[in-house]
Amino acid sequence: MLVKDRVIGLILEHLEVDKEKVVPEANFIEDLGISSMDLWELVLIMEDEFNLEVPDEDLEKMRTIQNTIDYVEQRVGKEIPE
Amino acid sequence: MDPKPLTGQRALITGAGQGIGREIAFKLSSLGASIAVNDLVETAGKETVNLIEAKGGSAVFSGFSVTDFAQVQEEVKKLEKELGGLEILVNNAGITRDQILPRMKFEDWMEVIAVNLTGSFNxxxxxxxxxxxxxxxxxxxLSSVVAYLGQVGQTNYAASKAGLIGLTRxxxxxxxxxxxxxxxxxxxxxxxxMTEKIPEGRRREIVKAIPLGRPGRPEEVAELAGFLCLPGSGYITGQVIHINGGLFLG
Incomplete structure (x- = not known):
């Protein structure tokens, strides 16, 4: 499975956001209107899902959906086993 | 009513080797929770574990220091894996280093804040x-009535316990x-x-000021902690609940 698709899947599953707003360039806080706590929750869920640990300083790198996909891909590659 | 409403839940209780922490461990175990007993004193913590097991409960010992940020993060993660989850945390570990402020050593201030307040944050x-x-x-x-009333010789303890209220809210x-x-x-x-250390005269004075006319028992505090952990208590949050025999009425 593509990491990109899984990240978007997790956002749709765990954050209460309009599906049509979930586009790569969307900024979590400005465009999706989610709180910093919700964003942090998403990171915790991604840590479990992709079996990685995100240092707190790396949270800054995840401002948009694309940033987040890039970050996870950089850490675990573009694909994960189904 | 379900006699074991916390069945399947996991509770970490710090400073559970004695006193209020131990009683809370017993109470949550009696309600069905699996307990992680934390205490710096290994013999005391393991005794709590043995006592819980003797009553048919399930408990493990975890001897981390609440003041060590990195160790706490690591140990809690380990406990979560070992127990399969973690639904309840009771920040009970606490110490006193009483002295009037003009004579209080910097270390006595820092140590009390480190265990009581920073330990709870960790x-x-x-x-x-x-x-x-x-x-x-x-x-x-676990805060204290001292956070509200103040207490001569306990600026460090009172500050730590008042700090916990801001953290809680x-x-x-x-x-x-x-x-x-x-x-x-x-x-x-x-x-x-902990309160045995209060000089007898001072203790008598305090008891005289308690409308119910007696000190409380650790089991009574544990009862309240147990109540807050029940599934039906899910609408209570951000509160400080006083349990003091009427000594302070809020």
Missing amino acids: CARAASRVMVKKHYGRIIS SLALELAPYRVTVNALAPGLIETA
Whole structure:
């Protein structure tokens, strides 16, 4: 499975956001209107899902959906086993 | 009523080797929870574990120091894996280093803040990461009536216990969207090893000021902690609950 698709899947599953707003360039806080706590929750869920640990300083790198996909891909590659 | 409403839940209780912490461990175990007993004194902590097991409960010992940020994060993660989750945290570990402020050593100030306040931050930080993901949790911190009334010789202790109230209220707001409740208990004079150190004369004076006319028992505090952990207590959050025989009425 593509990491990109899984990240978007997790956002749709765990954050209460309009599906049509979930586009790569969307900024979590400005465009999706989610709180910093919700964003942090998403990171915790991604840590479990992709079996990685995100240092707190790396949270800054995840401002948009694309940033987040890039970050996870950089850490675990573009694909994960189904 | 289900006699074991906490069956399947896991509770970490710091400073559970004696006193109020041990009684809370017994209470939560009697309600069905599996207990992680934390205490710096290994023999005391393991005794609590043995006593729980002797009553048919399930418990493990975890001897980390609540003051060590990195160790707490690591150990809580380990406990979560070992127990299969973590639904309840009781920040009970606490110390006193009494002295009037003009004579108080810097170390005595720092040590009390480190254990009572920073220790609770360390544990709440680690536990909240588990609870937010699961959208369920109960965090209870042991404050004190001294946070409200003050006490000669306890500026460090009173400050730490008042600090816990601010921590409790703010964390309650942060975690409310995730169905994690965060509350504090503010016990008055309770019969424990810690309050045994109060000089007899002073102790008599305090007891005289308690409308119910006696010190409280650790089991009575544990009863309240148990109540807050029940599934039906999920609408109580950000509160400080006084348990002091009427010594302070809020």
